[in-house]
Amino acid sequence: MSSTRFAGFDLERELRTHWMRWTLLAWAAIAGWYLWQRWGLVNALALGDTDDNMRLMQVRGLLAGQDWFDLRQYRLSPPGGLDIHWSRLVDLPIAALILIFQPFTGTAMAERLAVGIAPTFPLAVTMLAMGAAVRRLIAPAAWPLAVIILMGCTATMVMYLPLRIDHHGWQLACLALTVMGLADASRLRGGLTVGLASAGSLTIGLELLPFCAMAGAIVALRWVWDRDEMPRMRAYGLSLAGGSSAGFVLFASNANYAMRCDALTPVWLSVMIAAGALLFLLAQLNPAGRIARLGLAAIAGAIVAGGFAGLFPQCLQRPEGVSDELANTWLNNVREARPIYKHSFAMAFPIAVLPVIGLIGAGFAAWRARTADQLVAWVAIGLFTAFAGAMLLWQVRAGPAAQLLAVPGATWLAWTVVPWFLGHRWMAVRVLGSAAAFLIVSGLFAGFVVKWVQVDPPRKMRAVVGKANARCASASAMRMLDRTIPRSTLFTHVDLGPRLIVMTRHNGIAGPYHRNERAILDVHHAFTGSPDAFRGIAKRYGARYLLVCPNMAETTVYRARQPNGFYGQLSKGKVPEWLEPVPLYTHAPYRLWRIRYDK
Structure with missing residues (x-):
């Protein structure tokens, strides 16, 4: 590479001797672009992955006084909670950013800024x-x-x-x-x-x-x-x-x-x-x-x-x-x-x-x-x-x-x-x-x-599942649950559990974390077994409501494994008398029922 000068500015010398300064400047520009480009998602706290949602809950627990060496998530499968096998190391920059921004923006916006900047x-x-x-x-x-x-x-x-x-x-x-x-x-x-x-x-x-x-x-x-x-x-x-x-x-x-x-x-x-x-x-x-x-x-x-x-x-x-x-x-x-x-x-x-x-x-x-x-x-x-x-x-x-x-x-x-x-x-x-x-x-x-070689066109079912996953995890849909029912434990899908506890005041049953085998299998058994088996499992967890997201990826597994299981029957409109429908707005992505144990 030959030396290039612009009005006394030696580009090659700058690249050789001040490379860290220019790398950090490039990083700042890239990070700023990412934040600007995705600010709508950041402002909506649109954490798209279950692990990202659970990470925020871990940080919330730490800032609320949960012990440094206690990483159980107590809002899933309460009151004992679920064991999470992570460490606190990655929590530190997120927690630090929240504490820095909190006095100026309030907790909610501080969390949004932290999860936008920390990555x-x-x-x-x-x-x-x-x-x-x-x-x-x-x-x-x-x-x-x-x-x-x-x-x-x-x-x-x-x-x-x-x-x-x-x-x-x-x-x-x-x-x-x-x-x-x-x-x-x-x-x-x-x-x-x-x-x-x-x-x-x-x-x-x-x-x-x-x-x-x-x-x-x-x-x-x-x-x-x-x-x-x-x-x-x-x-x-x-x-x-x-x-x-x-x-x-x-x-x-x-x-x-x-x-x-x-x-x-x-x-x-x-x-x-x-x-x-x-x-x-x-x-x-x-x-x-x-x-x-x-x-x-x-x-x-x-x-x-x-x-x-x-x-x-x-x-x-x-x-x-x-x-x-x-x-x-x-x-x-x-x-x-x-x-x-x-x-x-x-x-x-x-x-x-x-x-x-x-x-x-x-x-x-x-x-x-x-x-x-x-x-x-x-x-x-x-x-x-x-x-x-x-x-x-x-x-x-x-x-x-x-x-x-x-x-x-x-x-x-x-x-x-x-x-x-x-x-x-x-x-x-x-x-x-x-x-x-x-x-x-x-x-x-x-x-x-990939753009010009069309060897794997998108399938209609994949699009339907993707739309259901996004709508059921959206902030607006989650906020509706807080407005509709009092704070409760909701029996819902494994993959919806972490998002539920981040965006609402409600508790869930399970999350996709392998140390919690019993809770994950209980959810699958409840949805693929008989209606009576579901009610027994739900009662054991103290669940007062059943929340389902039709066409979510996880529900396709329930239907494939047991078409006539509890979820398969729900998807066909066969609802037991002990499930009392809870009205939601017309285009809500969920179906919600109150579980009656006295019938």
Whole structure:
């Protein structure tokens, strides 16, 4: 890139020396655009995902005086409440923003501003981390390309949009910091960065546990190849063990002191401490022979894996630890838990394209590397990108991480290929060729392909379900429930529970959280069983009203499993005499009944 000056302003120098300032300025512009674009949704508190709704309830509980280590949600399945397996770490920025705005705007608007602004904070971390990574891997002025390509990572950027207050954005930020650490030529600093980023991600949740494990394996393999990598592995081992310990002590809920497999409990804490200690010990030994280092690394891996299998056999199956009935009834039907090839072309193609491009870019970058350090760094990034792509064949929920990890490789291709077109002697090639090249290497062409290749037209039933989901979760519909009936416990769908308790004063029965198997199965049994079975279950929970949302996604499961079950009969107009209709306005999305137990 040649130096470009405008009235004394040296663009290249600014990009090289003041890149953090410009990255933060770009972040502020992007965050401001997001808030302006989605302000209507923010002002309506239109939290679209059940986890986002539950996160806000967790923050409300904390600010209302709920114990720091008590993460039960007492407005679902009252009075005992439901156990939520999260930590408080992600609650902190949301709670802080509410407390900052509250004296000036009141609580309601403070909540809206907080849930609008908070998701953009991890975006700032991600942009800075990816910028630092490509500066180290490619060139000091390459970071703007990385930011532009990151903006085109549709699956990734969704996690940073206003209202997306669940923990995924922060875990992706930790993953970006991991990439930054792997790309760091300073071995000590790089090891500390990777270890602390992994510990932070695990403290938040286990969703990216496989990526954390892969990062550790890459650090160990670098040491096997080059014993001078000893400082990186030693720092990684100490920071992983120490960071995980600190995360557990500071943020683990009371419920997470049990030997469970779905969070940073004593199970995974012991694994992280053991792995970190062994890597630190190997770094101290640091034998000269590559075969000796490989053997020691293999022994350490076998000790960790064997100890895990022997001490925690309950965790060798799925980490949620649910019964076969709950898995078949609910968990196996979660769309994001399916492999990418089981999804529509319109969804799968844009997610899969960029990881492939990133892997190609990392491969060519390694081939063209000028120094041994660059070669090793690009091989590490390539391994990470390939692993993320393989994870898509397991679950499509790996899509945001896979796209994020592809950014360095795609940036290298853009930095290398686009200038060739820009320097061509023919203007048509310079203009059209460079534009086409960037669209290809950035993966942005996928959107045009999906638009013009109509291989998966929308189905009518899918549109009906989507409309019902949106209408029943709307703020106006929820407020109607508060105006219509006194504060009560409402028996309703599992997926409607978190939204109900956020938007109304009413209590619900269940939410889609695997630790609450009994409540989830009770709701499904109530809707798919006989009318008498429903009334017995509802009475046990103290429910005074039945609230249903016709055509909501969950109701299609009830009808499919038991067409003549309780919900199937309701959908056909067969209403028991002990259900007393509660009048709602003409076009209300719900049907509401008072449950009479005296008939």
